[in-house]
Amino acid sequence: MFTRRHLVLLVVLSPSLAILAPLNFHSSPSPADATILIINAQLADGTGAPLREGALRIRNHRIASIGKLSPAPGEQVLDAHGLVLAPGFIDIHNHSIDGFDTDPLAETQIAQGITTAIQGPDGDSPWPIKNWIEQRRKHPAALNVAVFAGHATIREQVMGKDFKRLATPQEIEKMAQLTWQAMNEGAIGLSSGLEYEVGSYSNTAELVAMARSAAEHGGLYSTHIRDEADKAFDALVEEIEIAEQAHIPVDHSHIKLGTIAVQGKAPEYIRVIEEARNRGVDFLADCYPYDAWHSNLKVIVPDKQYENPKSVAKAIADLGGPDHLIITEFKPNTSYVGHTLAELAKSNKLSPVEMFIRIVREGDAANTEAQVIGHSMIESDIKAFYQQPWVMVASDGGIGSAHPRGAGTFPRVLGRFVREKHWLTLPEAIRKMTSLPAQRLNWKDRGILREGAYADLVLFDPTTILDHSTFAKPQELPVGIEKVFVNGILVWSVNKPTGATPGQALTR
Numbered sequence: 001m002f003t004r005r006h007l008v009l010l011v012v013l014s015p016s017l018a019i020l021a022p023l024n025f026h027s028s029p030s031p032a033d034a035t036i037l038i039i040n041a042q043l044a045d046g047t048g049a050p051l052r053e054g055a056l057r058i059r060n061h062r063i064a065s066i067g068k069l070s071p072a073p074g075e076q077v078l079d080a081h082g083l084v085l086a087p088g089f090i091d092i093h094n095h096s097i098d099g100f101d102t103d104p105l106a107e108t109q110i111a112q113g114i115t116t117a118i119q120g121p122d123g124d125s126p127w128p129i130k131n132w133i134e135q136r137r138k139h140p141a142a143l144n145v146a147v148f149a150g151h152a153t154i155r156e157q158v159m160g161k162d163f164k165r166l167a168t169p170q171e172i173e174k175m176a177q178l179t180w181q182a183m184n185e186g187a188i189g190l191s192s193g194l195e196y197e198v199g200s201y202s203n204t205a206e207l208v209a210m211a212r213s214a215a216e217h218g219g220l221y222s223t224h225i226r227d228e229a230d231k232a233f234d235a236l237v238e239e240i241e242i243a244e245q246a247h248i249p250v251d252h253s254h255i256k257l258g259t260i261a262v263q264g265k266a267p268e269y270i271r272v273i274e275e276a277r278n279r280g281v282d283f284l285a286d287c288y289p290y291d292a293w294h295s296n297l298k299v300i301v302p303d304k305q306y307e308n309p310k311s312v313a314k315a316i317a318d319l320g321g322p323d324h325l326i327i328t329e330f331k332p333n334t335s336y337v338g339h340t341l342a343e344l345a346k347s348n349k350l351s352p353v354e355m356f357i358r359i360v361r362e363g364d365a366a367n368t369e370a371q372v373i374g375h376s377m378i379e380s381d382i383k384a385f386y387q388q389p390w391v392m393v394a395s396d397g398g399i400g401s402a403h404p405r406g407a408g409t410f411p412r413v414l415g416r417f418v419r420e421k422h423w424l425t426l427p428e429a430i431r432k433m434t435s436l437p438a439q440r441l442n443w444k445d446r447g448i449l450r451e452g453a454y455a456d457l458v459l460f461d462p463t464t465i466l467d468h469s470t471f472a473k474p475q476e477l478p479v480g481i482e483k484v485f486v487n488g489i490l491v492w493s494v495n496k497p498t499g500a501t502p503g504q505a506l507t508r
């Protein structure tokens with residue numbers, strides 16, 4: 001069925017014009033009447049409905065029509081025979097804040113079919129939100145962006161460096177006000193990272209107060225919960241409590257069970273979530289398609305006793321051993337990079353616990369921390385999560401990511417989980433990448449193929465689509481994504497960015 005590997009650019013009636021300038025619309029907006037017609041595509045409309053063959057016309061940044069359409073005189077025509085045409089992928093958990101200034105074409109992102117990348121997850125956002133949005137409008141990227149207000153960011157605005165304690169009621173009130181302000185300035189919701197240094201000192205009441213402010217503006221609560229390891233169930237219960245008390249829709253970030261003690265317990269985890277959903281909690285989660293996470297070294301020690309041999313030994317054992325931890329970045333000693341904790345311990349003639357403590361001390365002395373990848377999730381849990389209708393696909397990566405998810409997430413799901421393993425149907429996988437995140441963001445005119453919706457589009461070959469990024473080569477581009485349009489403008493074609501930067505900074 002899907003045999004044709006290449007698109008043919010057909011030109012109807014006005015060949016010279018279109019051949020000379022097939023892409024000349026990408027630096028300036030198209031004239032209102034200029035159209036592009038994509039014919040013979042297998043349409044995956046984003047709703048999860050079965051594929052159907054059809055044509056789609058783009059006019060003035062939007063989808064003008066869908067169905068059995070014939071080329072108009074002078075119209076640019078793309079023959080998409082053998083290809084799937086889907087809404088552009090919305091990555092609801094993306095870390096590209098630092099990347100847009102130096103890499104506005106965002107090659108690793110659009111090469112995956114991402115047309116909207118949501119920034120500021122895990123509690124860490126730019127501030128003030130208004131300035132960031134203005135900056136992005138002045139210097140647009142190839143893809144659309146939007147931003148959360150970060151809980152830790154706001155907490156630091158209020159508490160400064162004195163954050164290693166519970167906040168006072170007055171401070172909480174101030175944080176709620178700043179959340180309110182951030183929402184007014186265009187944030188799409190509140191994010192938290194409760195496993196990290198600043199956010200971890202907060203209590204539930206503080207989060208409820210801030211989430212209420214976000215909810216009053218129609219925002220959502222995106223959360224990297226307090227524990228994804230031994231206490232993952234307690235952390236989930238707290239998350240649900242916050243959602244219920246603040247009446248806020250939730251996106252549980254990168255759902256996972258990351259230690260030996262909880263591995264394999266996805267069915268129980270899912271049951272707790274289903275019970276909450278049945279009570280009316282508006283709960284969605286996102287998941288990246290890898291069995292390894294990427295974070296800082298200290299995150300594995302939940303009691304924060306980073307130099308206590310007992311705590312460290314337990315943390316290492318919980319991951320499955322010192323060979324499950326790889327250093328990806330460490331400024332004080334770059335020779336550690338690329339090695340496992342087990343290898344470093346051996347070469348330094350130390351125990352893994354001693355080696356861990358040494359890296360912590362060297363990091364502290366340089367006021368930095370090692371970045372690590374931890375292999376501690378199992379496939380059956382990942383599969384169980386992906387098969388839930390309320391789980392979205394998100395990367396948790398971004399421009400310049402040291403984890404292969406930064407360049408591979410969406411093609412990996414379509415190539416490995418859909419085509420090779422049959423965990424999901426293609427339309428269902430597309431729904432998780434498009435209309436489901438759009439629904440979470442309350443966006444009615446993105447994430448779906450519908451007349452009048454924005455023409456954020458991906459054309460890909462379902463027989464070849466695949467990630468190529470690895471832990472050794474995290475930036476390697478995927479294959480199979482043929483064309484990507486953002487707001488009706490072609491941004492990715494013939495395996496490279498077109499140079500167009502039609503991305504918008506989106507708000508609620």
Ligand SMILES: [Zn+2]
Binds near residue numbers: 122193224253254
């Ligand atoms: Zn996170």
